[in-house]
Amino acid sequence: MSIWEYANPKKFMTTTAPVLPWVFAIAIAATVIGLVWGFFFTPEAENFGSTVKIIYLHVPSALMAINAWLMMLVASLIWLVRRHHVSALAAKAAAPVGIAMTLIALITGAIWGQPTWGTWWVWDPRLTSFLILFLFYLGYVALWSAIEDPDTAADLTSVLCMVGSVFALLSRYAVNFWNQGLHQGASLSMDKAENVSNVYYIPLLISMGGFVLLFIALVILRTRTEIRLRRIGALQARARRS
Amino acid sequence: MELRVTDLKCLRGGIPVLDGVSFAVPAGQALILRGPNGIGKTTLLRTLAGLQPAEAGEIAYPAEEGAYASHEDGIKAALSVRENLAFWASVYGRAMDESVLRAFDLVDLAERPAATLSSGQKRRLGLARLGVIGRKVLFLDEPTISLDRFSVRLFADFLRDQHLAKGGIAVIATHIDLGLEAPELDLQPFRAAPEATGGSHEAFL
């Protein structure tokens, strides 16, 4: 049996139905454990005070903001090459989740930045890149919603996703060049394992795992919704013909 | 040279509309498509011309000989009649054939901007395009809309004497009698059954 069988909408529906509640349960448990542990049961860091604990929200959401786009890129490629509807719909389903993750990363970044840098927003390369990523997400979602024919929409958004990925990478480089580390943002980031002791790292890992699972659960849920919507459309079209 | 279509299935809006369409047109002959509105004449012609993919079946004709024309004939209002035709001639890598102007009674209008033409004159200009591109296999979607009887005869004469007589092929969707001696193909029997498979909806049913 090939993995592509799961790309059949019916197979996808029957396979994910029993799995989805478990993924949700584990995702929520891991996220709650990671966040509670991180917020309330880690020692105060000497230099930063309690504000630094926002990393338990900031880092996982930033991670997923990028990974959601990568997932959309892979799903778009699969759609363009193999024409599996589930793949296109999964890409469509992932975009709003990616937007939410990007927004969380941006907002927590701003909240963290306020006490650290004394301002809500700095045009730090990293923050700016996320802002640009946010704009890419908006365009992608807007294109999906503007086109009526589902296959045309899937095709065009896939092309946009591929071209957009190249330009998003270019933007990342351009932004780095444009504002060459005017402040020490990178060393504050705790996603480099060597900077952080295990006391902080383990709850962060749990929280990141929770966000990954949460993303997967939400995408499966939304993909199932999209499949049902397409099924309604297909049934209506068939009813019109007979 | 001939146009041969075998077991063709065409989609419109992701739904099969025509199924099992088969016919052959030898060089020098035209085929008139008949059928009620919505049967899929336009869909079939666009599929034959390669504008949209066929869901199933085969279409065989020399690929570099096909050309498509609908009533949206791509005339630029700011260009003169001659400029419009010369543009399409050069897109097809050909010199502008002046006799086409005569064949479509456009000689007196040649230097007029297309914006000042009546809709019937514009249609004649749109059809004259077929004379300058030098393609042998024409797919024509309602070519005679808004033409008067005289212009219809001009067009039919062009098709018969300039195109078919020189070994061309034409598939024409039309509701009027062009006065060509051409077989007709009624598309009604090829209407896709409601349960026909194929199309983007199929996977979700």
Added chain:
Amino acid sequence: MIALLMRDLRLAVRAGGGFGLGLAFFLIVVVLVPFGVGPNSDLLGKIAPGILWVAALLAALLSLDRIFALDYEDGSLALLATSPLPMEGAALSKAVAHWLTTGLPLTLAAPALGALLNLPGPAYSFLFVSLIIGTPALSVIGTFGAALTIGIRRGGLLLSLLVLPLYVPTLIFGAEVVRRGAEGLATATPLIMLAGITAGAIALLPFAAAVALRINLR
């Protein structure tokens, strides 16, 4: 390709407006900026490189939705798609026509507008060079965006939403060249990056635009 390019240029000249509107928009944006930020010459000179680039970019954006819209409506695009001209060639020639009717005039007008904003003396040549290298990328990227949105009614706003994020790298490197030029710093790196983006966009995006056009014509 040449035939299509010549036809588009001829149409642009006959229809008028084409050149004029983009340029007038460029002028108005540049004139509005001092009203917004105040008449302080030092401040204006400092922000002039960025303002000029942003204004040129917006002026180029303005005419993007006309690249394919008219040809789509009157059926020319479907006829072109069945002609011997490959869609990639059609997309490229459309982009070239757009550049010749907007990017090039903007580039030529930019130094004059630089004077209005008190652009520092050494920056003028960099402004011209960066625009002449960078604006082709704006046209090609815009052509791709226009190809994506031809099938959409009132797609103009969506087109801007899709294209503006794609313009970010070009804008950053383009304005950086002028800014560094104004301050007498080395401009080689951003210039090379700008040229690289333009070359890459010209080489690859016509293919993406052709794919989008074929999908939209289906």
